[in-house]
Amino acid sequence: MRQRQHERGRSWKKTPQNGDSKDRWMITYADLITLLLIFFVIMYGMSRLDVEKYEQVTQSLQHTFSSGNSIMSGGSGILDGSQGLNSGKDPSAPDTGSAGSADKAGQKNPDDSDDSKPLSERELAFRKQEEELQDLMARIEDYVKDNQLQDQIHVSDLPKGISITLSDRFLFDTGKADLKEGSAKTMAKLASLFKQLDTVISIEGHTDNQPIVRVSKFKDNWELSGARALSVLRFFLDKEKLDPQHFQYAGYADTRPAADNTTADGRQKNRRVEITVLRQLQQ
Incomplete structure (x- = not known):
């Protein structure tokens, strides 16, 4: 009996396997x-x-x-139509358009008031100044043509303003900064036109790249270009009594050439005075 129980107990015991x-x-x-x-x-x-x-x-x-x-x-x-925001509208009804769009070809909605928006005071001042500048350019061009000064005076419309370029042969003797007597009439004409403007006028003196001769009283081209610009300014202020607050001047020597300095014709074009009526409003 005990032997059977012992064998039964051994039958429930699991024999371990090394491969698991x-x-x-x-x-x-x-x-x-x-x-x-x-x-x-x-x-x-x-x-x-x-x-x-x-x-x-x-x-x-x-x-x-x-x-x-x-x-x-x-x-x-x-x-x-039925594909978008107007899906609730009757397809057979006439299309009356939408707000802010054109009712008919070539006609705008009366409610669109963009074009009727009043301009500011500054915008009106800019428009007035632009009209004055264009009138100034036309009058100077007529004066140059009537007096046959095309070789001495050139007028151009630049982004910064109306530029009036005067040759040094028209204004000065060689190596000097005193205005010639023959230029007084033209300078007075320009002064009469400038009196009507309320803007800044820039006067710039320019030379070629040739060194100053010994007989000149100026040390170099910087002094010569600055003295020539100052002579033009003095004419407007002292003789024509223009407002000095409307002017500025500078001398640039040969640093801003308008033509090639290697040729005689180019050097002649570089010896000049530029008077520019600037596109800017006075405060």
Whole structure:
């Protein structure tokens, strides 16, 4: 009896196996391979294009664009009619347009008041000044033409203002900064036109790159260009009694050439005085 119980007890006892602990890594490895397989299957499924849905979307877009009125022909584009914001409007009703748009070809909505917006005082002042500058340029050009001074005086409309370029042969003797008597008439004419303006007038003296001769009282071209600009300024202030607050002057020597200094004709063009009526309002 005891022997049977002992044998029964031995039959329930599990005999350990040496191979179980060594092969457990295969379970983890198999799980990893399974997860990788699932991952690639999902990626492949997401990369497949649903042809039927693609065709439905394409047809829907084509229908939407083809059913809208053209903006170029007065319509409101793809949002017109039943496709957009006006879906609640009766299609048979006449199109009266929308606020801020043109009611008819060539006619604007009366409610659109952009063009009727009053200009500010500064904008009006700029417009007035521009009209004055254009009138000034026309009058100087007529004066130059009537007196046949095309070779001595040149007028141009630049972004910074109306530029009046006077040749040194018209204003000065060689190496000197005193105005010639023959230039007084033209300078007085310019002064009479400047009196009507409320802006800044810049006077700039320029020379060529040739050094100053010994007989000149000026040390270099810087002194000569500055003295010539100052002589023109003095004429306007002392003889014509113009307001000094409207003027500024400078001498630039040969640093701002208008032509090539290697030729005699180019050097002649560089010896000049530029009077520029600036596009700026006085405070």
